[in-house]
Amino acid sequence: MRAEEDKAAGLIRIRDAAEGWSMKGKTVLFTGASRGMGRFAAIELARLGAEVLVVGHNQARGAAAVEAIRGTGGSAQFLRADMGEAADVCALAAAVLARGGPVDVLIHSAGGLLPAGARTREGVDRGFAQNFLGAFLLTRLLEERLLASAPARVIALGSSAHKLVKAADIDALLHPGPAALPMDASQRGRYQMRSYRWPSSP
Numbered sequence: 001m002r003a004e005e006d007k008a009a010g011l012i013r014i015r016d017a018a019e020g021w022s023m024k025g026k027t028v029l030f031t032g033a034s035r036g037m038g039r040f041a042a043i044e045l046a047r048l049g050a051e052v053l054v055v056g057h058n059q060a061r062g063a064a065a066v067e068a069i070r071g072t073g074g075s076a077q078f079l080r081a082d083m084g085e086a087a088d089v090c091a092l093a094a095a096v097l098a099r100g101g102p103v104d105v106l107i108h109s110a111g112g113l114l115p116a117g118a119r120t121r122e123g124v125d126r127g128f129a130q131n132f133l134g135a136f137l138l139t140r141l142l143e144e145r146l147l148a149s150a151p152a153r154v155i156a157l158g159s160s161a162h163k164l165v166k167a168a169d170i171d172a173l174l175h176p177g178p179a180a181l182p183m184d185a186s187q188r189g190r191y192q193m194r195s196y197r198w199p200s201s202p
Helices: 002-019 036-047 059-071 086-099 126-141 143-148 160-164 170-174 185-197
Strands: 027-031 051-056 075-080 105-108 153-156
Touching: 027 036, 027 126, 036 051, 036 059, 036 075, 036 105, 051 059, 059 075, 075 086, 086 126, 105 126, 126 143
Parallel strands: 027 051, 027 105, 051 075, 105 153
Antiparallel strands: none
């Protein structure tokens, strides 16, 4: 696997050099960059001159990713956040805004398959929260900074993991919990968005 990554990196660098690509002076906020392809992409962005803000929920993996980036001469910082927890996402946005300066690129790469029935503290399906709502919330909380950083970019990445899901009960996914009043599908969807954004959000 390492040999394949090195080969891919070599091809990318040859192309980047030929096209004169540079990310010098740019700040990239990158969720899911502490391992896998996210980490690989973060390293390459740093090689191009970007400052990479690595977001992940695992402190040890995040620190290792930052060390790997700095080992190539790049600039990086780790920001811990579980993208499936609204409070964490709100705290992450607050930390990014407190840093000042532009957010030139926001990359959403965090996600995964979680146990069926797992819920957040707000009663939201945890897989739905981590793979969708967290990215939505972070983008909205950083919207003004992104607009002020124009021409900023928001990039959302996915995978083929959805193919492993053979069937989905949308009603169960969106159901806010047994104590809630009856709602139609549209009302349940709005409930999820509001309840996920509520904790400590500005």
